[in-house]
Amino acid sequence: MSEKETALLQRPAEPEHHGTEYLEAQFAQHDEAPAAEAPAVAEAQPEQPEDARLNSLSGEELAIELVNAIESKDTLRADKLNAIASHKIMEMVTDPSYDTKDADGEYETKLTNFHAIVQELLETNTDAPVETPAATVEETPEEQAERAALTSHFGNALQQFKIPEQADDIVVTAPEVASTTPEASTVELGVGAYVSFEGREGFVQDVFTNGSGDVMFEILDTSGELFFARKENVKDLDADEDDAEALVAAPLEATPVEAEVTDSSEVTEADAEKKSRVERVKDWFGKNKEAHKDKFSTAYWAARFSTAWNSMLDYRTNEDMSDAEIDRIRNINRKSFIIGSAAIGVLGLIGLGVSINESINADTAPVGNADGLGALAPDPNSLEATAAANAAAEAAQHAAEAEAATTALFDIPRGQGGLELFKNLGIDPSQWAANAPNFPSMFPNDFVAMDGGGVGIKHSGWISPEAQEFIKSLR
Amino acid sequence: MSEDDQLIAELEIQNLAPEAQQRVLDALRLQIGEALVSGFDEAQLAEYQAIIDNDTEVITKWLADNAPDYKNTVAYEQLSEGYDGDPESVSPDKVFAYMAWVEKNSPGLAETVARVKADVKANIDSYK
Numbered sequence: 001m002s003e004k005e006t007a008l009l010q011r012p013a014e015p016e017h018h019g020t021e022y023l024e025a026q027f028a029q030h031d032e033a034p035a036a037e038a039p040a041v042a043e044a045q046p047e048q049p050e051d052a053r054l055n056s057l058s059g060e061e062l063a064i065e066l067v068n069a070i071e072s073k074d075t076l077r078a079d080k081l082n083a084i085a086s087h088k089i090m091e092m093v094t095d096p097s098y099d100t101k102d103a104d105g106e107y108e109t110k111l112t113n114f115h116a117i118v119q120e121l122l123e124t125n126t127d128a129p130v131e132t133p134a135a136t137v138e139e140t141p142e143e144q145a146e147r148a149a150l151t152s153h154f155g156n157a158l159q160q161f162k163i164p165e166q167a168d169d170i171v172v173t174a175p176e177v178a179s180t181t182p183e184a185s186t187v188e189l190g191v192g193a194y195v196s197f198e199g200r201e202g203f204v205q206d207v208f209t210n211g212s213g214d215v216m217f218e219i220l221d222t223s224g225e226l227f228f229a230r231k232e233n234v235k236d237l238d239a240d241e242d243d244a245e246a247l248v249a250a251p252l253e254a255t256p257v258e259a260e261v262t263d264s265s266e267v268t269e270a271d272a273e274k275k276s277r278v279e280r281v282k283d284w285f286g287k288n289k290e291a292h293k294d295k296f297s298t299a300y301w302a303a304r305f306s307t308a309w310n311s312m313l314d315y316r317t318n319e320d321m322s323d324a325e326i327d328r329i330r331n332i333n334r335k336s337f338i339i340g341s342a343a344i345g346v347l348g349l350i351g352l353g354v355s356i357n358e359s360i361n362a363d364t365a366p367v368g369n370a371d372g373l374g375a376l377a378p379d380p381n382s383l384e385a386t387a388a389a390n391a392a393a394e395a396a397q398h399a400a401e402a403e404a405a406t407t408a409l410f411d412i413p414r415g416q417g418g419l420e421l422f423k424n425l426g427i428d429p430s431q432w433a434a435n436a437p438n439f440p441s442m443f444p445n446d447f448v449a450m451d452g453g454g455v456g457i458k459h460s461g462w463i464s465p466e467a468q469e470f471i472k473s474l475r
Numbered sequence: 476m477s478e479d480d481q482l483i484a485e486l487e488i489q490n491l492a493p494e495a496q497q498r499v500l501d502a503l504r505l506q507i508g509e510a511l512v513s514g515f516d517e518a519q520l521a522e523y524q525a526i527i528d529n530d531t532e533v534i535t536k537w538l539a540d541n542a543p544d545y546k547n548t549v550a551y552e553q554l555s556e557g558y559d560g561d562p563e564s565v566s567p568d569k570v571f572a573y574m575a576w577v578e579k580n581s582p583g584l585a586e587t588v589a590r591v592k593a594d595v596k597a598n599i600d601s602y603k
């Protein structure tokens with residue numbers, strides 16, 4: 001670890017913050033040079049034609065491009081090309097069609113080969129830019145012989161780096177099979193079945209018939225979001241054990257409810273719902289609490305500094321920057337990373353129907369009590385402070401909270417479907433099937449007719465008062 | 476399934492080596508954060524910086540103003556569990572605030588995360 005990195009790790013809380021002007025400037029810079037310094041493959045900007053061209057280059061062509069970038073001192077481009085090469089090698093050695101028992105070792109070897117080639121190209125080319133490996137001029141016979149040997153070496157090394165082309169070289173993986181094979185889509189499926197639809201996978205939560213007479217599935221996908229699909233369009237992944245065995249094994253644990261499922265044929269709707277939301281939240285924290293707390297541990301950041309492959313903190317830094325500027329950008333990166341981590345965590349909870357800001361928590365407490373789990377662990381001090389003397393006020397408050405909880409059910413969490421909304425409100429699910437087809441025209445700001453023929457809620461958050469009133473009238 | 480495992484499945488990068496997976500997830504979190512940060516003003520950024528830097532005064536005030544009953548939530552209950560034995564002693568109030576603040580201050584949170592995820596996935600897919 002460099003002195004600078006050590007200093008950053010040991011630095012106390014930095015009082016300064018970076019305002020929008022600075023960030024906007026950073027974003028502008030980012031726009032001008034997308035992906036150049038991005039950690040590995042991920043880049044939010046749309047791929048540009050130049051990016052597409054670079055991504056399509058062979059290993060040899062990439063090496064030549066990289067040499068040109070280095071010789072023209074274009075650091076950003078060089079970083080980008082290095083990232084592309086690194087990723088392509090990683091993709092190759094981890095591709096199922098590539099026969100290796102040691103992908104990590106193979107990756108290192110090929111990356112070393114690639115860099116050796118680049119280095120040799122740099123050493124054999126004194127004038128930039130390089131057109132081809134054979135572009136050197138005025139060679140002596142000895143130099144020609146050396147280049148011939150070198151070219152041969154390049155050929156062997158680059159052959160190893162050859163990226164598999166299209167489908168001929170690539171084994172179709174289970175997810176692709178699942179999302180593109182329509183056969184067997186109409187086998188007997190029901191609540192609890194593990195299915196896929198247009199690449200999304202999840203468990204069937206409910207089956208109903210829409211206004212057009214189509215049998216519809218309400219499906220909870222592996223990210224916790226609900227969606228609808230016609231029965232005829234979904235694929236039963238449980239039926240394809242050979243193709244999807246490994247794939248199914250992981251999503252079975254997608255949510256705590258599904259984690260208990262071992263035989264979908266035995267699953268009933270009651271089974272799927274037997275775990276309360278409170279338990280789901282507890283499970284979620286059980287699996288993710290340490291990861292979130294880690295974002296504030298010294299060891300976590302020290303590991304990132306000491307891990308050579310991880311350049312996340314150095315995103316958007318370059319050699320021309322001063323140490324102070326690099327530190328400042330690292331701090332922004334750290335802050336953005338933490339905000340992004342928090343955002344993913346928050347959405348994970350919202351996917352379970354829970355807002356972490358639940359003092360505001362209309363969902364959690366009623367569900368916990370209704371499930372007979374008792375009151376959520378209260379803070380003893382808080383209980384003492386509000387005990388007997390405030391009993392009357394407490395009762396009034398509970399009544400208000402109960403009303404607020406009912407009203408709050410119209411504050412739709414991301415991914416909640418209309419059927420779930422009706423159930424939460426205590427409305428017979430058949431009412432949803434009977435009324436939903438009219439909702440997109442009655443309340444176009446709140447409901448949408450989906451491609452699959454179902455009706456979905458158009459947005460998270462509060463639905464319109466008009467829609468609320470109408471739905472309440474169905475109770 | 477942990478949050479990371481779920482993201483790996485969503486992005487369909489199960490076949491990548493663990494290091495490469497971690498890089499993608501790091502980049503995803505960083506880019507989601509950047510997308511959200513662009514919607515915050517200076518005061519908000521300063522407040523969040525103070526929270527993640529464990530400024531207890533700011534944390535206490537923010538929680539009192541925005542989530543006064545936070546100690547009665549399942550989330551806080553879970554975060555507090557085992558705190559005494561936590562070698563890093565990361566305050567449960569801080570971890571709660573670090574998430575609650577983002578939820579409270581990011582009106583387009585779900586859409587932003589979905590958009591960045593889709594971009595990242597499209598980018599990954601373009602390499603396949």
